[in-house]
Amino acid sequence: MLDASLKAQLKGYLANITQPVELVASLDDGPKSRELGELLDQIAEVSDGKVTVTRGADARTPSFAIVRKGSDVSVRFAGIPLGHEFTSLVLALLQVGGHPPRVEPEVIEQIRGLEGDFQFETYFSLSCQNCPDVVQALNVMSVINPRIRHVSIDGALFQDEVEQRKVMAVPTVLLNGEPFAQGRMTVEQILAKLDTGAVARAAEKIKAKDAFDVLVIGGGPAGAAAAIYAARKGIRTGLAAERFGGQVLDTMAIENFISVPHTEGPKLAAGLEQHVKDYDVDVMNLQKAAKLIPARTEGGLIEVQLENGASLKSKTVILATGARWRQMNVPGEDEYRNKGVAYCPHCDGPLFKGKRVAVIGGGNSGVEAAIDLAGIVAHVTLIEFDSQLRADAVLQRKLASLPNVAIVTSALTTEVHGDGEKVTGLTYKDRNSDAVHRVDLEGIFVQIGLVPNTEWLKGSVALSPRGEIETDFRGATSIPGVFAGGDATTTPYKQIVIAMGEGSKAALSAFDYLIRLPAADAEQAAA
Known part of the structure; x- marks a missing residue:
C-alpha cells in the first residue's frame, strides 16, 4: 500500500503525535476493506506505538475513525483517503494526536465559541484538488470543538449513497443531513456561514x-x-x-x-x-x-x-x-449547475463513472478533460463551436485514439435538459445545416475559457x-x-x-x- 519512502516520511510526521491515537476500523470481507485494513496496519506499524488499530462497527464500510484515546475528539473517513486526501489523513492523525493545527488564535476561539451540535458530511473524490481544503477545515473544527462531528466520504466508493442523495459535484457538504455548501471552502468561510455575526465584525x-x-x-x-x-x-x-x-x-x-x-x-x-x-x-x-x-x-x-x-x-x-470559468449562458445551465453541469473534470469526473457525459470546448482544456473522462465514464461527446478542434496536435491524436469518444465540430450548444433534479441531456445546433440534435447524457463539463x-x-x-x-x-x-x-x-x-x-x-x-x-x-x- 505505502512504499518505503512514503513510510519513512509518515514515520517522521507521526513522531509529532503527543497523545495516543486509536484507529477504529469498520471492515468487511471486500477488497476495499482489505486495502483499508492494510493501510491502517502500516500507519500503526510506523508510529512507534502511538497509533493502534481496533475493530468497530459503522453504517459505512469500509470506514474508520481516528480517535484520541480517553476523549471525545475524533474524525472519520469513509473510504481509503489516498490521492489528494492522503495529506488530509496525515493532518487528521497529527491533530487528533495533539499536534496543534496551523490556525490563527482568534479563529480557534471563534470555533470554540460556536453554540450547538453540528454533524458534517463531506463527499469528495480522490482526484479532486479542491476537496482537501474542505475536508481538512472541517476536521480541524471537529478537533477544536468536539460538538462538531465530521465524516469524509469517497463518493466514488459509495455511489449508491451519492445517487440517493443526488450528489453530482464535489466537494459537497451536508450539515445535519441537509445541504450546506459545495466547492472549495476554508475554515474562515465555513465559520462565516455558521457564525452570522462574523461578517459584520470583519467589516468593523x-x-x-x-x-x-x-x-x-x-x-x-x-x-x-x-x-x-x-x-x-x-x-x-x-x-x-x-x-x-x-x-x-x-x-x-x-x-x-x-x-x-x-x-x-x-x-x-x-x-x-x-x-x-x-x-x-x-x-x-x-x-x-x-x-x-x-x-x-x-x-x-x-x-x-x-x-x-x-x-x-x-x-x-x-x-x-x-x-x-466562462459559462455557456444557455437555458438550463444555471438550473442544473452542480446537478450534472460541472466545470472541473478532475474534481467531479469520478461521480460520473460508467455514465455518458459531454465536454463543451475543443481547446487544450476541453480535449484534456475529454481524455481524462474517457478513462472513467462510459462515453464522452466533445462539442466544439469551431469547424475544427483548437487543442495541440498531440492531444488531438490521443483523443482520436479513444474508442468511447465522439467529436462534434461546428456545433452550438443551445440548451441543457433535466428532469428537475439532474441533467438528462443537451441540445446543439449544427452550424452548417442548422439541424438541431439532442444528446442524452448525465453530465456536461464546460471548458470554454475564462x-x-x-x-x-x-x-x-x-x-x-x-x-x-x-x-x-x-x-x-x-x-x-x-x-x-x-x-x-x-x-x-x-x-x-x-x-x-x-x-x-x-x-x-x-x-x-x-x-x-x-x-x-x-x-x-x-x-
Whole structure:
C-alpha cells in the first residue's frame, strides 16, 4: 500500500503525535476493506506505538475513525483517503494526536465559541484538488470543538449513497443531513456561514484601518506578486481578496512554470500565500470588492468599497481580480449547475463513472478533460463551436485514439435538459445545416475559457469590449494611481508566469507613481 519512502516520511510526521491515537476500523470481507485494513496496519506499524488499530462497527464500510484515546475528539473517513486526501489523513492523525493545527488564535476561539451540535458530511473524490481544503477545515473544527462531528466520504466508493442523495459535484457538504455548501471552502468561510455575526465584525475591523500606500485587489498570482513587490519597497501595503489563490486553486497540473517542472494549483497557491505573509502585508481574505471610487483630486485617496459595507482607502490601487470559468449562458445551465453541469473534470469526473457525459470546448482544456473522462465514464461527446478542434496536435491524436469518444465540430450548444433534479441531456445546433440534435447524457463539463472578474468596475475604469481592464505598457489604467495586472487585463496570453510578471510590473509602476507625486499631493493623500 505505502512504499518505503512514503513510510519513512509518515514515520517522521507521526513522531509529532503527543497523545495516543486509536484507529477504529469498520471492515468487511471486500477488497476495499482489505486495502483499508492494510493501510491502517502500516500507519500503526510506523508510529512507534502511538497509533493502534481496533475493530468497530459503522453504517459505512469500509470506514474508520481516528480517535484520541480517553476523549471525545475524533474524525472519520469513509473510504481509503489516498490521492489528494492522503495529506488530509496525515493532518487528521497529527491533530487528533495533539499536534496543534496551523490556525490563527482568534479563529480557534471563534470555533470554540460556536453554540450547538453540528454533524458534517463531506463527499469528495480522490482526484479532486479542491476537496482537501474542505475536508481538512472541517476536521480541524471537529478537533477544536468536539460538538462538531465530521465524516469524509469517497463518493466514488459509495455511489449508491451519492445517487440517493443526488450528489453530482464535489466537494459537497451536508450539515445535519441537509445541504450546506459545495466547492472549495476554508475554515474562515465555513465559520462565516455558521457564525452570522462574523461578517459584520470583519467589516468593523476593516473600517478602522488607515489608508494604504498600495492596495492590491485580488489574491491570485498577479495580486500576490504585486503585494510582494510593493512590500519590498517598504511602503504600507494591503491585499483584499475574495479567495487567496484565485483561479490557480482550480488548476490541476502546472508544467510550464519556469524552473518548476511540475506542481499543482493548490500547492502553488499555498506557496504564494506564505510568501506574501513573509512580508509586512495586511492580508484581508474573503473580501469581495463592489465599487471603485477614483480620487477626487490628483494624488488624493482612492476608495474601494467592499460587499460587506466597509471601505478601504489607498494612495494607489492595483487591480488583479483575475478570471473565472466562462459559462455557456444557455437555458438550463444555471438550473442544473452542480446537478450534472460541472466545470472541473478532475474534481467531479469520478461521480460520473460508467455514465455518458459531454465536454463543451475543443481547446487544450476541453480535449484534456475529454481524455481524462474517457478513462472513467462510459462515453464522452466533445462539442466544439469551431469547424475544427483548437487543442495541440498531440492531444488531438490521443483523443482520436479513444474508442468511447465522439467529436462534434461546428456545433452550438443551445440548451441543457433535466428532469428537475439532474441533467438528462443537451441540445446543439449544427452550424452548417442548422439541424438541431439532442444528446442524452448525465453530465456536461464546460471548458470554454475564462471571463474577467471586472463587472464591479464598469463605469469607473476603461474596459475592453470583452470586459478586460485596459492597461498601457506600464500597467496603468485610465484612472491616475490605479494599475492592473493579470488575467483581468488586456494583456494577451493568460498564463500564471505572465500574470506574476504583470503584477510585479504594476507594483513597480505604483511605487514610481508615489515617489513622483508633488510633496503637496503626497501630504494630501496621507490626510
